[in-house]
Amino acid sequence: MGMPMELNTLIVTKANEKRVEENLFVLKKDGYRLYPIEIPIDIRKTLDGESRGTARIKKVEWENNCTTITYELISLNSSN
């Protein structure tokens, strides 16, 4: 038994995010992932890439072994 999950401390988009509103994006990831919600976290395109900015997760959904997060981009790094 036991439910496998993954603790995530940053958002890695791999360019799979979908914009739903001005600063609001939805991103679907494999597996059940635990993300901090309503807390500023770092956002990157790749795990080893540079930070692209800071986001705040507004919603987390777990279903069918996938995690869908809705996040608000709160600041962009100047180099992006």
Add this chain to the structure above:
Amino acid sequence: MGMPMELNTLIVTKANEKRVEENLFVLKKDGYRLYPIEIPIDIRKTLDGESRGTARIKKVEWENNCTTITYELISLNSSN
């Protein structure tokens, strides 16, 4: 900082569940709660009450400091 959450090992409905299909129910709880998903767990009406049966959570959503779970009732105790 830090994100407060609660680890839950059983479902306590307090009679707030809403039936959406034959054996499928939706229940909304305060705060961010971590439940095992796709694993049989005990279901009760009150925390100190008797087990009413076994359920399997199909979906967990976190948003606005609430947790909404969708669960399938997989067996009922005979005394219920």
Add this chain to the structure above:
Amino acid sequence: MGMPMELNTLIVTKANEKRVEENLFVLKKDGYRLYPIEIPIDIRKTLDGESRGTARIKKVEWENNCTTITYELISLNSSN
């Protein structure tokens, strides 16, 4: 990135527990596992086996990709 972990809602001993005091046992498991602490949980010898009783976890340690729990046996099932 991300840290793989497993949410556990019961203790499966596989007969690997070590008694340290009268009702106090230590059990080491692979990987990082999240257990409820100070809450009564079911204890079994095998995942599909019958419940052997109820335990209360007093301590959880994560190190070197292992989880060590210290638990108190609070009741034994009469059939054991």
Add this chain to the structure above:
Amino acid sequence: MGMPMELNTLIVTKANEKRVEENLFVLKKDGYRLYPIEIPIDIRKTLDGESRGTARIKKVEWENNCTTITYELISLNSSN
């Protein structure tokens, strides 16, 4: 029921850390806190303070409603 815990994505020392070896420190915090282990995380003296560097947690212990982490300081910010 339910076990209250807090998801932490950085280490806030409040100057309570104790050095145990060259780069190894122990820090005790109230409550049950979930930290990523063996993953680089930001370390600060206060929540709103600047980053002091990066650490890697080697051990997490939960007991008596406290969390004790052992972490290795892997880099210091130049301004510190």
